[in-house]
Amino acid sequence: MDDSSAIVFLSTFDPIDAANLSAIRFALMSLEMDSALLVPLPSREGETKLKDRCRMVEAAIEDMRHLSSLEREEIKGCDNLSELLLKAWAATDSSSVYLMVDPLDIPRLLEEKIPDDVLAKFKGLIVVSSKIQPEIPNLGRLPIQILYNSDMETHDPAGIRQLSHLDTALPVIDYILDKHLYAIDDLRDLYTRQRYEHAVSVAHLAWQMAQENGQDSCRAFLAGLLHDCAKELAHTDEGKELMQKHFPQFANFPSWSYHQFLGALVAHERFHVRDEEVLEAIFYHTTGFGEMNALDKIIYCADKLDPERGWDSQPFIDLCLQDIDAGFKAELKHNMEYIDQKNPDETKDPLTAACMERYLREE
Ligand SMILES: [Fe+2]
Ligand SMILES: [Fe+2]
Known part of the structure; x- marks a missing residue:
């Protein structure tokens, strides 16, 4: 001794x-x-x-x-x-x-x-x-x-178990995912295997972008992990009914966007996520909108730039890591050019239009 x-x-x-x-x-x-x-x-x-x-x-x-x-x-x-x-x-x-x-x-x-x-x-x-x-x-x-210690994070391990937040160290989150602990299997049930891998990859990328940009990386990871959780639901009759019931103002949007609204709903109802910023980032992750904060931009970009998508997104990722505002603008522009090339006659939904108006106007 x-x-x-x-x-x-x-x-x-x-x-x-x-x-x-x-x-x-x-x-x-x-x-x-x-x-x-x-x-x-x-x-x-x-x-x-x-x-x-x-x-x-x-x-x-x-x-x-x-x-x-x-x-x-x-x-x-x-x-x-x-x-x-x-x-x-x-x-x-x-x-x-x-x-x-x-x-x-x-x-x-x-x-x-x-x-x-x-x-x-x-x-x-x-x-x-x-x-x-x-x-x-x-x-x-x-x-x-x-x-x-007034600066301490909220101590709520039960929240991690139900996936309502993920305020812990990254190696702990990785262990939870790897061993399918807590609510991970409930989440996996909502995803196809490939889409789950996409979600995990987006979550890691979002973590990194948040960390490099001085944002809350646990929050970014959770939003990334859950962002597509309503992708299957959106194609079903139940999904269409839920759209009419909860989001009638978006029900005439293109059906590919349904899963972002329903994703926030599932995150709230099934995983008890109460973090408004996480819910918002999921809610607008495909269309964007006119008032995006850093987390919204991170999830939008991490989703589009997921290396698993099979194109060389590294230059855009690097830019997002350096400066998420600049990276977001670059990726938004790139994504819009891609969409216009694919469907030259498509009119943009009001959220996408507001996003372009706000962030690409000066380009
Ligand atoms: Fe999505
Ligand atoms: Fe996605």
């Missing part, structure tokens, strides 16, 4: 999210501690397998100095939380160890009635919260230290 200080951060991590990551970094920095050990709690009924939760934690902290996680085998070997706490405490090999818990997991810790001699190994209990005075019950006699 050396004289370093460490935090043991206990949470379900189902999955580890952006708020967990900010909380632990914030705690290390504010308390000037040396390192942190992340410890996923053993699975209870209905929770994701421990193996998957451990892998996601490992993926999330891979490139982060000072952060490590307790091995799955170590966690599995514990009969109860007291044993787990002792094992984690010993694994830090530090003389000064604090326990940090996710506020969502406090009821579970209270239920387990951890004996005072186990808690006494720790110097205190750290809770990071975005609320000024959160109500945190006492855990034995452990002194509680509440750290207030």
Whole structure:
């Protein structure tokens, strides 16, 4: 044991999210501690397998100095939380160890009635919260230290599970997609295989464009992943009825555009997306419109420039990565020229027309 200080951060991590990551970094920095050990709690009924939760934690902290996680085998070997706490405490090999818990997991810790001699190994209990005075019950006699971080993302792992948002690290999202965790199979059911691959590819491109342009990349990924989710629905009678019912003002639009409106509806109804910007980006992704923000432009471009489409879109992608406003104008112009060449006599729908009027006027 050396004289370093460490935090043991206990949470379900189902999955580890952006708020967990900010909380632990914030705690290390504010308390000037040396390192942190992340410890996923053993699975209870209905929770994701421990193996998957451990892998996601490992993926999330891979490139982060000072952060490590307790091995799955170590966690599995514990009969109860007291044993787990002792094992984690010993694994830090530090003389000064604090326990940090996710506020969502406090009821579970209270239920387990951890004996005072186990808690006494720790110097205190750290809770990071975005609320000024959160109500945190006492855990034995452990002194509680509440750290207030107003900039923290909303902590809502359940939202990631239902795909209403994806506020976590990219390697975690990739793991969720790869293993079909949470609502991924519900989403795949809506896509043909090829279109799902397109959606995943658009999501990655959108992530990159957002990151390079100082925008929220988790949001961009979600909008990209969901953007075509109503493509099949749009061809059905149900799709046409939904158009009449929810979007009568767009029902006389060309039928290829239906899926953008219905896509936002499906994202809202089926995946409970409440982020207006994500919904808007899906809603206008094929036609564009006259008032596009950076995310709208990113989704429009990532969709059209998806490398899987089989043409050399790299020069346009490069421009979008450099400057999404310039890249969007270039791609819009290019796309309109392509459409005019294909269907010289087609009149533009009012949204496409407004988009061209607004963004190509000065060209
Ligand atoms: Fe589309
Ligand atoms: Fe698409």
